[in-house]
Amino acid sequence: MEEVGLLINGIYLKVPQGYTLLQAAQHLGVDIPTLCYHPELPSEGNCRLCVVEIGEHPHTRLVNSCTYPAESGLQVQTHSEKVLQARRMTLELLLARAPKAKIIQDMAAEMGIHESRFPSEDPNELCILCGLCVRTCREVVGVSAISMAYRTPGKLVTTPFLEPSDACIGCGSCAFICPTEVIPYIEQDGKRIIWGREFEMVRCNVCGNYIAPLAQLEYWAKLTGEPVEHYFVCRDCR
Amino acid sequence: MPKIESVDHLTEYRRQVRARRDPKQQQVLVCSGPGCLPMGSTEVAQAFQEQLQEKGLQGKVVLKSTGCHGLCAHGVRVLLRPQEIAYQKVTLEDVPEIVETSLVGGGVVERLVYHDPVSGQPAVHKSEVPFYQGQKPLVLRKLDEIDPESLDDYLALGGYRTLRKVLFKMTPEEVIEAVERSGLRGRGGAGFLTGRKWRLCRQVPGELKFVICNGDEGDPGAFMDRAVMEGDPHAVLEGMIVGAFAIGARQGYIYVRHEYPLAVKRLSQAVEQAREFGLLGTNILRSGFDFDIKISQGSGAFVCGEETALIASIEGNIGEPMPRPPYPAQQGLFDLPTVINNVETWANVPEIINMGPEWFASLGTEKSKGTKVFSLVGAVNHTGLVEVPMGTTLRQIIFELGGGIPGGREFKAVQTGGPSGGCIPKQFLDLPVDYDSLQEVGSIMGSGGMIVMDTTSCMVDVARYFISFLFEESCGKCTPCREGLRQLLSILNDITSGQGKEEHLALMEEICTTMANASLCGLGQSAANPVLTTLKYFREEYEAHIRDKKCPALVCRPLLTYTIDPEACTACLACVRECPVGAISGPKKEAQHIDQDLCIKCGRCHDVCQFDADTKLRSKS
Numbered sequence: 001m002e003e004v005g006l007l008i009n010g011i012y013l014k015v016p017q018g019y020t021l022l023q024a025a026q027h028l029g030v031d032i033p034t035l036c037y038h039p040e041l042p043s044e045g046n047c048r049l050c051v052v053e054i055g056e057h058p059h060t061r062l063v064n065s066c067t068y069p070a071e072s073g074l075q076v077q078t079h080s081e082k083v084l085q086a087r088r089m090t091l092e093l094l095l096a097r098a099p100k101a102k103i104i105q106d107m108a109a110e111m112g113i114h115e116s117r118f119p120s121e122d123p124n125e126l127c128i129l130c131g132l133c134v135r136t137c138r139e140v141v142g143v144s145a146i147s148m149a150y151r152t153p154g155k156l157v158t159t160p161f162l163e164p165s166d167a168c169i170g171c172g173s174c175a176f177i178c179p180t181e182v183i184p185y186i187e188q189d190g191k192r193i194i195w196g197r198e199f200e201m202v203r204c205n206v207c208g209n210y211i212a213p214l215a216q217l218e219y220w221a222k223l224t225g226e227p228v229e230h231y232f233v234c235r236d237c238r
Numbered sequence: 239m240p241k242i243e244s245v246d247h248l249t250e251y252r253r254q255v256r257a258r259r260d261p262k263q264q265q266v267l268v269c270s271g272p273g274c275l276p277m278g279s280t281e282v283a284q285a286f287q288e289q290l291q292e293k294g295l296q297g298k299v300v301l302k303s304t305g306c307h308g309l310c311a312h313g314v315r316v317l318l319r320p321q322e323i324a325y326q327k328v329t330l331e332d333v334p335e336i337v338e339t340s341l342v343g344g345g346v347v348e349r350l351v352y353h354d355p356v357s358g359q360p361a362v363h364k365s366e367v368p369f370y371q372g373q374k375p376l377v378l379r380k381l382d383e384i385d386p387e388s389l390d391d392y393l394a395l396g397g398y399r400t401l402r403k404v405l406f407k408m409t410p411e412e413v414i415e416a417v418e419r420s421g422l423r424g425r426g427g428a429g430f431l432t433g434r435k436w437r438l439c440r441q442v443p444g445e446l447k448f449v450i451c452n453g454d455e456g457d458p459g460a461f462m463d464r465a466v467m468e469g470d471p472h473a474v475l476e477g478m479i480v481g482a483f484a485i486g487a488r489q490g491y492i493y494v495r496h497e498y499p500l501a502v503k504r505l506s507q508a509v510e511q512a513r514e515f516g517l518l519g520t521n522i523l524r525s526g527f528d529f530d531i532k533i534s535q536g537s538g539a540f541v542c543g544e545e546t547a548l549i550a551s552i553e554g555n556i557g558e559p560m561p562r563p564p565y566p567a568q569q570g571l572f573d574l575p576t577v578i579n580n581v582e583t584w585a586n587v588p589e590i591i592n593m594g595p596e597w598f599a600s601l602g603t604e605k606s607k608g609t610k611v612f613s614l615v616g617a618v619n620h621t622g623l624v625e626v627p628m629g630t631t632l633r634q635i636i637f638e639l640g641g642g643i644p645g646g647r648e649f650k651a652v653q654t655g656g657p658s659g660g661c662i663p664k665q666f667l668d669l670p671v672d673y674d675s676l677q678e679v680g681s682i683m684g685s686g687g688m689i690v691m692d693t694t695s696c697m698v699d700v701a702r703y704f705i706s707f708l709f710e711e712s713c714g715k716c717t718p719c720r721e722g723l724r725q726l727l728s729i730l731n732d733i734t735s736g737q738g739k740e741e742h743l744a745l746m747e748e749i750c751t752t753m754a755n756a757s758l759c760g761l762g763q764s765a766a767n768p769v770l771t772t773l774k775y776f777r778e779e780y781e782a783h784i785r786d787k788k789c790p791a792l793v794c795r796p797l798l799t800y801t802i803d804p805e806a807c808t809a810c811l812a813c814v815r816e817c818p819v820g821a822i823s824g825p826k827k828e829a830q831h832i833d834q835d836l837c838i839k840c841g842r843c844h845d846v847c848q849f850d851a852d853t854k855l856r857s858k859s
Binding site for chain 2: 048062085093117147153
C-alpha cells in the first residue's frame with residue numbers, strides 16, 4: 001500500500017494514502033475532538049470542531065481534519081492557539097444554541113467553558129444540526145426519509161413538507177445516532193411513533209418480544225429478497 | 239439559419255452577413271439593459287418603430303434593442319450610430335423629436351445629451367461623456383452594439399472567430415497555455431488563476447468532464463453578470479466552448495438564478511441558435527469535437543454562488559457547500575472533473591485568445607491582469623456598469639466615472655465585493671483596485687459590486703444590514719457561520735437600538751476571527767468582513783452608539799429624539815395626523831409639541847413635515 005509521510009505536531013509519521021488528517025492523528029494517538037464525525041458515515045465537515053492548522057507559518061490555515069486528506073510533507077498542528085481559539089468559540093456558540101445538550105456541556109467544560117457569553121434563542125433547543133441523523137438515514141439505512149430543510153434562521157431536520165414520510169421505516173436509527181437525544185420517539189402497546197408516523201411492531205414468533213416495526217422488516221425483506229416472515233424471529237431466538 | 243458544416247462555410251457565412259451590412263447605415267440602439275428596461279425602454283423602442291414607419295424610414299434605419307449601455311442612472315439611453323450621439327433619459331415624448339431632428343435632419347437634440355453638471359457644457363458623443371472616458375470595455379464592448387437575440391450580430395462583430403482558431407489551429411495545451419500567460423484570474427470572487435484551474439482539470443484522467451458557467455449573481459446591487467448574460471449571451475457560450483475544448487469536456491451547464499428570466503431566455507435562445515447553426519453538438523464544424531450546453535435554473539439562494547453548493551444544486555441536492563479538497567477541478571459535478579467559472583470570466587476568454595494573452599496581460603496590474611466590470615451603485619451620481627483596467631483607483635471610479643456624490647454630500651465609504659466585502663473609508667480612495675490591494679484593506683473583489691456611501695450612512699447600521707442579509711442567506715451547514723452570524727446580528731441589533739455594551743466590540747471581533755478561520759466555505763469565511771472593516775475604520779461610530787447612545791449619522795431611530803422647532807412649525811398638523819400613537823399635540827394654529835414618553839420613534843412625523851420643522855436630534859440618553 002502506498003504511504004504518505006507528514007508531520008503532526010512536529011512528529012513525522014507515515015500513513016496509508018487516502019487517510020484523512022483525523023485518521024492520521026488518531027494513528028499517532030493525538031486526540032482531536034469531533035462531534036459530527038462518525039467512522040461509518042461520510043464526513044461532511046459540519047461542526048468544525050475537528051479543525052486543525054495546516055501549512056507553514058505564516059501561510060497557515062484551518063481545515064477540518066475529518067475530510068482533509070493526508071498529503072506528503074504536510075505540516076499539521078492539532079492544538080495550536082488558532083485551533084484552540086476556533087474550537088472554544090465554536091463550542092461557546094453551540095452552547096448558546098443548545099444550552100441543555102449534555103454532550104456540548106461536557107465538551108465545552110473540557111475546554112474550560114462553563115457558560116456561554118451569548119444569549120440563547122431557545123433554551124430548550126437540543127438540535128445542534130450536526131446532520132448525523134440525516135446521514136445515517138441516507139447512508140446506512142438507505143431510505144433518506146429525513147433531511148435538512150430551510151436555511152438559517154429556520155434550518156431544521158425534518159421529513160419532506162414536514163409531513164409523516166412514506167419513506168420512513170420507523171427503524172429509529174436517527175434517534176439512536178443523535179448525540180443530543182433530540183429526536184423524540186415513543187414506544188408503547190406494540191406501536192412506535194416517530195417523525196409523526198405510527199408504526200406497528202412485530203412480535204417474535206418464538207419468544208414474543210417485540211422485534212421491530214413491520215415496515216422495517218418489510219424493507220429488509222425487499223433488500224434481501226427473503227420472504228418477510230423470515231424476519232419474524234428475533235435475533236436472540238435464531 | 240443554415241447549418242454550418244465546415245470552417246470555410248462559417249467564413250463564407252460571416253462574409254455574407256457583413257456584406258449585407260453598410261457601416262454607414264443609420265442605427266438607433268435602444269438600451270434594454272437591467273437599468274433601462276424598467277424605465278420603459280421597450281415602449282421607447284416601440285415608439286421609434288412607429289415613428290420610423292410614419293416617416294418612411296423603415297429599411298433605411300436599423301433599430302435595435304441592445305444590452306446595457308452602462309450609464310443606468312440616466313436611462314432610457316439611446317445611441318445613434320455611426321455618429322455615436324448618446325441620448326439619455328429618453329422618454330416616449332422625446333422619440334418624435336429625435337427622429338425628426340437627428341434621423342431626418344441630421345442634427346442633435348441638445349437637451350437630451352449629457353451636460354456637465356458644473357460648466358453646463360454638453361457632451362454630444364459617447365466618447366465625450368466622462369462616464370465612458372476612463373473605461374476600457376472588453377467584456378462590455380459589444381453590449382451597446384448588438385441585438386442579443388441575433389447570432390448574425392455577434393458573427394458580424396467577429397464572434398466565433400476564436401472558436402474557429404481554437405478548434406483548427408490550436409491544441410488544448412496551447413489554449414491552456416494562452417489563458418495561463420494572460421494571467422486571467424476568476425472574476426467570481428477569490429481570484430484563482432483561471433489557466434491553472436483549467437490545467438488541473440485537464441490533468442485529471444477520464445473521458446467525462448464538465449464546464450459550468452456560474453450565473454448565480456446574488457449580491458445586493460450587483461448586475462454585471464446579468465448584463466452580460468442578457469446583452470451578449472454568445473460571448474459566454476463561445477468562452478465555454480473554448481474552455482471545454484481545452485480541458486476535454488463534452489457537456490456544459492449554465493447555472494442562472496430564476497430571478498433573471500430575461501437572462502434565462504436569451505441564453506436559451508443563444509444555445510438553440512448555436513446548436514442549429516452547428517456550433518454546439520456533435521462534431522462541431524467537422525473538427526471531431528463534441529460539446530453541448532444545458533441551462534440550469536437556480537432558485538435564488540445566495541450560497542449557491544459558492545461553487546460546491548452550485549454543483550450540489552445542479553445535481554438536484556440541497557445547495558450546501560462541501561469541504562474542499564477534493565476541488566471541483568478534480569471531482570466536481572456528478573463526481574467528475576469540472577471547471578467552474580463565472581460569467582465575466584468566460585466572457586473574457588474569446589477576447590484573450592483573439593487579441594493574444596500578451597495584449598490582455600498588458601492591461602491591469604502586476605498580479606491582476608485585464609479589466610474588471612464593476613456595478614457602481616449607491617450614493618454616486620452616475621450609477622451603472624463600468625469596466626476599467628485593474629488597478630484603476632477608487633477615486634477614479636467613484637469621482638471621475640461615477641461623477642462623485644450627489645447633493646454635495648461627502649464620501650464616507652465604499653463597500654466592494656458584495657455583502658461579504660468590506661467597507662473602505664476615504665483614506666484609501668487612491669487605492670488601486672485589484673485583488674491584492676482590496677484584500678490588504680480588509681475587503682474583497684468579490685464579483686465586482688461597489689456600493690458607495692455618503693455621510694448619511696451609519697456604518698453600524700450598514701454592518702447590521704449586511705450581516706442580516708448573510709444570516710438569512712447562510713446555508714447553516716457549519717457552526718461558525720450559522721451561529722456566528724446569529725450572534726453577530728443579535729449584538730448589532732442591540733447596539734443600533736441602544737442596548738450595546740462595551741464588551742460587545744471585543745466579542746464581535748472574537749466571533750469574526752473564528753468565522754474567518756473556521757467556516758466551511760467562502761461565504762462564512764468572508765462574512766465577517768463588513769463587521770471587521772467597520773470596526774477598524776469607523777470604531778468611533780460604534781462607541782458613540784454604545785457609550786453615548788447616539789447615532790452620529792442620524793440613522794438608528796431608537797437612538798434619535800424627534801422634536802419640533804417652534805420657530806419653523808406652521809401648525810399644518812400633517813405630523814399630528816400621521817403620528818400613529820397620538821404623541822403630537824398643541825394649541826390650534828400654534829407650534830406643536832411631541833410627548834417624548836409616548837413617542838415610538840417611528841420617524842413618520844419627520845417624513846411628512848414639509849417645513850423641516852421636525853428636526854432629528856441626537857438622543858437624550
